[in-house]
Structures are given as C-alpha cells and as structure tokens.
Amino acid sequence: MGIFFKESTDTQGEISLNFNDEIIGFLKPFDISSPELDLRNLLINSKSILDQSALVEFKVQNLKGEWKAESISGNSVFECSLKLENYGENTLNLTRLDTFSFNLLHRNWKVTYFSSDWGDECSAKNISLDNGATFGVHSGRSSHGDNPIIYLVREDDGFCIVIAPAWSGNWHIEISKAGSIRAGISPYHLEVPIKPSEKLEAPSVIFSVGSSVLDAREALQISIRDNWIPRSAAIDKAPIEWNHWWPYEDVELNEEIFLANAKIAAEIGVNTVVLDAGWFGKSDLSSNWREHRGDWDLVNGARFPSGLEDLGMKVNKLGVQPGIWLEVEAVGAKSDLRVTSPQVLALNVGGDNSNQSYINRSEGLDKNDPSFLGYVCLGSVEGWQHALDSITRVVTEIGAKWLKLDFNVDPGKGCTRIDHGHSSGDGLFRHYQGLYKLLDTVKKKFPDLLIEACSSGGLRIDLGLAKYVHCFFLSDPDYTEHHLQVLWGASHILPPIAILHWPWSYWRGDYPPSRIAWDEVSIAEFDLIIRAAMLHRFGFSYPLPIFPKRLTERLAYHINVFRESIAPILSHAVLSPLSGPPERGGGGQRISIWVLSSHSNEAQETHLVLGFVLQEKAERLPFEMRFLDSGRHYLITNLENGECQEVLGSEIDSNLIWDISNAASSWIIEIKVRRLIISS
Numbered sequence: 001m002g003i004f005f006k007e008s009t010d011t012q013g014e015i016s017l018n019f020n021d022e023i024i025g026f027l028k029p030f031d032i033s034s035p036e037l038d039l040r041n042l043l044i045n046s047k048s049i050l051d052q053s054a055l056v057e058f059k060v061q062n063l064k065g066e067w068k069a070e071s072i073s074g075n076s077v078f079e080c081s082l083k084l085e086n087y088g089e090n091t092l093n094l095t096r097l098d099t100f101s102f103n104l105l106h107r108n109w110k111v112t113y114f115s116s117d118w119g120d121e122c123s124a125k126n127i128s129l130d131n132g133a134t135f136g137v138h139s140g141r142s143s144h145g146d147n148p149i150i151y152l153v154r155e156d157d158g159f160c161i162v163i164a165p166a167w168s169g170n171w172h173i174e175i176s177k178a179g180s181i182r183a184g185i186s187p188y189h190l191e192v193p194i195k196p197s198e199k200l201e202a203p204s205v206i207f208s209v210g211s212s213v214l215d216a217r218e219a220l221q222i223s224i225r226d227n228w229i230p231r232s233a234a235i236d237k238a239p240i241e242w243n244h245w246w247p248y249e250d251v252e253l254n255e256e257i258f259l260a261n262a263k264i265a266a267e268i269g270v271n272t273v274v275l276d277a278g279w280f281g282k283s284d285l286s287s288n289w290r291e292h293r294g295d296w297d298l299v300n301g302a303r304f305p306s307g308l309e310d311l312g313m314k315v316n317k318l319g320v321q322p323g324i325w326l327e328v329e330a331v332g333a334k335s336d337l338r339v340t341s342p343q344v345l346a347l348n349v350g351g352d353n354s355n356q357s358y359i360n361r362s363e364g365l366d367k368n369d370p371s372f373l374g375y376v377c378l379g380s381v382e383g384w385q386h387a388l389d390s391i392t393r394v395v396t397e398i399g400a401k402w403l404k405l406d407f408n409v410d411p412g413k414g415c416t417r418i419d420h421g422h423s424s425g426d427g428l429f430r431h432y433q434g435l436y437k438l439l440d441t442v443k444k445k446f447p448d449l450l451i452e453a454c455s456s457g458g459l460r461i462d463l464g465l466a467k468y469v470h471c472f473f474l475s476d477p478d479y480t481e482h483h484l485q486v487l488w489g490a491s492h493i494l495p496p497i498a499i500l501h502w503p504w505s506y507w508r509g510d511y512p513p514s515r516i517a518w519d520e521v522s523i524a525e526f527d528l529i530i531r532a533a534m535l536h537r538f539g540f541s542y543p544l545p546i547f548p549k550r551l552t553e554r555l556a557y558h559i560n561v562f563r564e565s566i567a568p569i570l571s572h573a574v575l576s577p578l579s580g581p582p583e584r585g586g587g588g589q590r591i592s593i594w595v596l597s598s599h600s601n602e603a604q605e606t607h608l609v610l611g612f613v614l615q616e617k618a619e620r621l622p623f624e625m626r627f628l629d630s631g632r633h634y635l636i637t638n639l640e641n642g643e644c645q646e647v648l649g650s651e652i653d654s655n656l657i658w659d660i661s662n663a664a665s666s667w668i669i670e671i672k673v674r675r676l677i678i679s680s
C-alpha cells in the first residue's frame with residue numbers, strides 16, 4: 001500500500017503509479033528526440049518493475065539507454081534518471097532529453113508554480129490545467145524566470161504530486177491539455193552531440209507524492225536532507241555567520257572595518273565572518289567589484305594592505321573563522337582575465353540574443369561586444385582549471401571555512417564557441433556539468449569548507465546544485481514579509497539545513513522595501529525580524545561597531561537561543577508552514593506560523609513552533625499541528641519566559657499555542673517529549 005509502481009497491462013511500456021488501490025497515472029520511460037533517430041525503432045531490451053523502482057533498458061538504432069525511477073530514501077520521493085551510450089560510428093545529436101514523462105489519469109488537477117526574479121523570488125501562482133501549461137527558464141539560471149518546482153493538487157481530495165527538475169540551467173515542464181507531462185532539461189537551443197562510444201547522463205527529475213501538499217513536501221525535504229545534499233558533522237552544526245555586504249558593500253569596506261566587526265561578532269557568539277565582494281581586483285579605492293570579477297589572484301591592497309593570509313590569521317586570533325565570497329564563474333568587462341585568457345570566456349558567437357524571454361540581469365556586460373557573456377565556460381578545460389585554481393588559492397590563502405559562491409550572470413542559451421570541446425548547442429549543458437564536477441572536486445579538497453550557493457540572491461536554487469552545496473541563499477532583499485514568502489516557496493524542495501537567509505539587513509543602498517530606521521526599531525520588532533530568520537541556517541549583515549547597542553545585546557540573546565535550541569535539531573529537522581504564505585506588499589496571511597520538527601517518534605523528539613504577527617490585530621486563524629502523537633506526554637515551553645507545562649499531544653492545538661505565546665508579536669514555543677510510551 002502507499003505509493004508503488006506496477007507494470008501496466010493495457011499501455012505499452014508504461015508503468016502505473018499507484019496510491020493505495022488507485023492508479024494516479026502512467027509513467028512513460030523518458031522522452032528523447034534526435035534528427036538522426038527514428039523513435040519508432042525503439043526496442044525495450046529489459047524491464048524490471050518493483051514497488052519502489054523501475055528500470056527500463058532500451059535501444060534505438062545505435063543508441064543504448066537505461067532509464068530508472070528510483071525511490072530516494074524509501075519515502076514516496078523518486079528520482080527519474082537516464083543514461084545513454086552511442087555504440088555506433090556516427091555522432092547523434094540529441095534535441096530533447098526529458099527524464100520525466102507522465103500521463104495523469106484524472107482531469108481535476110490544479111497547479112501551483114512559482115515565478116522568480118531578483119527581489120521577487122518564489123511568487124506562488126495557481127492555475128487550472130484546462131488549457132495545458134508550460135513552465136521553465138531561458139535565462140540559463142534555474143530560478144530566473146520560474147522556480148524549478150511545480151505541484152499538482154487533485155481538487156477533490158488534495159492529493160499532491162511535486163515535480164522538480166534537478167538542473168541548474170534551462171529546464172522545462174510541459175503539461176498538455178490531456179494531462180500528459182514532460183519534464184527535464186529545456187529543449188530551448190539544445191543540441192547535445194553524443195559521439196561514437198560516448199556516454200551521457202541527462203539531468204534528473206525528482207517527484208514526490210503525498211495525500212496532501214504538506215505530506216509531499218515533508219517527504220521531499222526528508223529525502224533531500226538524508227540522501228541528497230552533502231553532509232558533514234562540522235557543517236551540520238549550522239555555524240552562525242556575519243557577512244559584511246549590506247552595510248558596507250565594497251565602497252565602504254576595508255581591513256580595519258572588517259576586523260572591528262569580527263571582534264564584536266566573536267564576542268556575541270558568531271562562528272564565521274564572511275568577507276563578501278570588495279576584496280579583489282586592482283589596488284584602488286575606486287575599483288568596482290563588478291568590473292574586475294575573474295581577477296581572483298589580485299587582492300585590492302588599497303582596502304586590504306596586509307593581504308588575505310594575514311587577514312585570515314587576524315580573524316582566527318579573534319576567535320572566529322574566516323569565510324570568503326567568490327563569483328568564480330564570472331568575468332568582469334574590465335578584468336585582466338578577459339585580456340590575458342580570452343580562451344576561457346563563454347561567448348555567444350555572433351551576438352544574436354533574439355528570442356530572449358527574460359530581462360538580462362547579468363552584471364558588468366560590455367555594450368560594445370554582444371558576444372561577451374560575462375562568464376568563464378566551465379565546459380572548456382582551461383576555464384574549468386581557472387575556476388579550480390582560483391577557489392583553491394583564495395580558500396587556502398585566507399584559510400576559509402565558508403565559501404559564498406555567487407553568480408550574477410544570465411548565460412541565456414550559453415556558450416556557442418566550438419573551440420571549447422563542446423558544440424554550439426550544448427555549451428550551457430557542459431558548463432553545468434563542469435560546475436558540478438568543480439564543486440565535487442572542491443568538496444574533496446576542503447572537506448570542512450561550507451559551500452553556500454548564491455545567485456543574485458536566489459536565482460539558481462534547484463535540486464541539481466543541491467547535490468553539491470551545503471546551503472542556498474534565498475534572496476538579496478530580506479525584509480521580513482519578503483523573507484517569509486520566499487522561504488515558504490523554497491522549503492517545498494529544501495530542508496531547513498540546506499537554507500540560509502538573513503534577518504532584515506542594515507542596507508546602505510536605497511532599495512525602498514529595505515529601508516528601516518534602526519534607531520527606532522523596538523525590541524519586539526527586532527525580535528520578530530531576527531526570529532523569522534531562525535527557521536534554518538542563520539547569519540546576519542549588520543555594522544556591529546555602529547549598530548544600536550541595545551539591538552546588539554538582544555542579538556546576542558537570539559544567537560544563544562539559536563545555538564542552544566535550534567542548531568542542535570536543524571540537521572534532522574523538517575520545516576512546515578502551519579499557515580498560508582505572507583505576500584510582499586502587505587498581502588497573504590498576516591500571521592505566519594511554522595514548525596520545525598525533528599526526531600519524531602524518538603526519545604529526543606522536538607518541535608519548535610515559531611509565530612510572526614506581521615500586522616497588528618491580524619486575525620488569528622486556527623491551524624493544525626504536525627507530527628504530534630495524541631497519546632504522548634509533552635513538555636511545552638515558551639522559550640522567551642521559560643514557562644513550561646506538561647500536556648498530552650491531543651491537547652496541543654492552536655488555542656494552546658496562542659495562549660502560551662502570551663500575545664507577543666513573535667515567539668518560539670518548544671515542544672519536547674516527556675516520556676516515550678511505546679504501545680504494543
């Protein structure tokens with residue numbers, strides 16, 4: 001029972017997906033195209049269908065293939081993958097490589113998807129499937145356009161299927177009017193040659209099924225947490241980060257300011273201080289970070305006269321660890337790299353940018369050269385080596401324990417050079433294969449290095465990259481309602497240990513929603529701002545030497561709560577919203593309630609319920625708890641005042657939570673198991 005596969009008797013080659021006694025639809029192994037292949041010649045060599053896995057081996061002309069749908073960690077979450085091999089004598093060109101193909105049996109489904117742009121990430125949209133629908137990106141970054149996740153909900157009973165292409169470049173999900181779904185790498189400008197004897201792996205697609213949206217997303221989080229993202233004991237402890245960026249950016253940063261912050265950060269319990277953009281390039285106070293990206297061998301001596309190695313040692317002496325920002329794929333228009341190593345540059349040969357469906361948000365392009373894409377092609381051997389050498393040198397020099405890897409470039413259809421070892425139609429595909437291999441190599445070289453993925457904020461959040469990085473930065477803006485909206489979307493695929501976002505930062509820039517008069521912020525307002533960013537990995541960007549002292553003291557209190565009560569459960573936790581999402585601009589639900597749950601049914605079972613009242617006198621809507629056992633005894637504590645009571649699981653409901661929350665505008669309520677009663 002539950003979710004299982006079965007060989008279909010009435011549809012050729014298809015596999016039924018069953019939930020209890022009911023067929024939900026039919027999985028069709030892959031969907032590929034090539035001008036050289038006649039798919040009518042497809043032969044299935046072998047097929048093995050078990051409850052939780054399906055394997056199909058096939059051949060078509062001189063192409064052999066193996067398609068799999070396999071459960072990840074035994075939950076109702078599956079990875080569809082496809083391996084191909086050309087055993088003929090001629091190159092074949094693949095123009096479609098969908099690893100997920102599914103026919104929905106019923107018609108009463110609605111879809112939620114998320115559009116995503118800078119400062120506007122994870123905007124949930126609901127549509128019906130009456131006319132079919134297409135989702136995806138052409139920007140060359142997985143989350144600039146739409147986020148690579150949709151979920152289908154059956155209107156009668158809430159049954160849910162989540163579909164998430166695991167790919168960092170262009171992806172697509174197409175749903176026809178008749179309910180046939182195809183998903184995988186986008187066919188947009190895709191032509192991947194597979195040479196004689198060459199093997200190829202197509203990007204996977206993950207899908208999760210459950211009797212409700214919450215069930216499906218919790219199962220997905222658990223699978224990604226336990227069997228997908230990289231894990232290490234040191235990094236699982238969720239070190240707390242201070243980052244210099246928003247109060248100083250590059251122009252107001254220097255060694256003295258960085259160290260003055262590091263000193264206070266160490267005193268209030270921070271573990272890592274991350275040096276963001278501004279440290280590299282020409283030794284010149286007026287140098288702009290965008291223009292010199294790529295020159296990672298140059299340290300801006302005007303700002304950092306003692307160099308990275310010395311800075312790292314000074315930081316360590318203060319009792320914190322150094323971290324560093326790098327946009328290793330990027331090339332600034334005025335960088336030396338562009339002149340000295342033109343062979344590594346990704347180029348759009350001919351400069352044709354027609355059919356561009358997105359606003360190009362690439363930093364530092366060159367108006368006079370439309371072929372310049374602003375990044376290093378990791379599909380080229382020399383480009384890949386430049387990236388590895390740059391990371392190795394910088395991380396080693398400063399002794400970094402945290403690497404913030406940014407990517408402020410839209411590659412579009414990608415590099416179309418033909419002297420990089422790839423063809424004009426698979427430059428982006430080879431770039432992302434190169435990126436994954438690069439990150440794998442870096443992780444082996446530096447096993448204790450935390451790797452954070454950032455991409456103009458949250459424009460490359462996907463399950464392809466999730467296999468190679470420890471966490472994702474959700475968005476550049478971080479004002480609280482925006483933060484909670486983005487978190488609501490991102491936590492559909494990511495467990496809390498793979499998420500990093502800061503509480504509302506101290507911005508020197510003039511982005512209107514981020515304006516706030518810090519001197520006038522009350523402690524209650526500050527509590528809400530900080531607690532809202534404690535549902536996952538935690539860090540912040542405040543100018544500590546000039547930050548209001550009362551707020552710094554309160555921050556130290558919150559850091560302690562995070563270290564004592566949240567960090568220890570984070571690596572085993574799932575994050576579930578108990579309310580609908582708040583929305584930017586004062587919309588959505590104005591009281592946002594979440595639960596972090598870990599170790600359900602074990603002696604150390606813990607649930608942390610966090611609530612945020614975003615608008616005074618907002619209506620208190622009832623909500624239902626998750627994972628509690630009605631017959632179990634729990635200790636329930638408001639972490640602010642320490643008041644504790646013993647209650648049965650059946651007694652914990654929204655009324656009790658409201659009661660214990662003490663009418664505060666934000667709260668953390670801890671629920672721990674009192675004694676574990678094991679029924680026979």
Ligand SMILES: [Zn+2]
Pocket residue numbers: 345346347377378379380415416417420422427
């Ligand atoms: Zn290239």
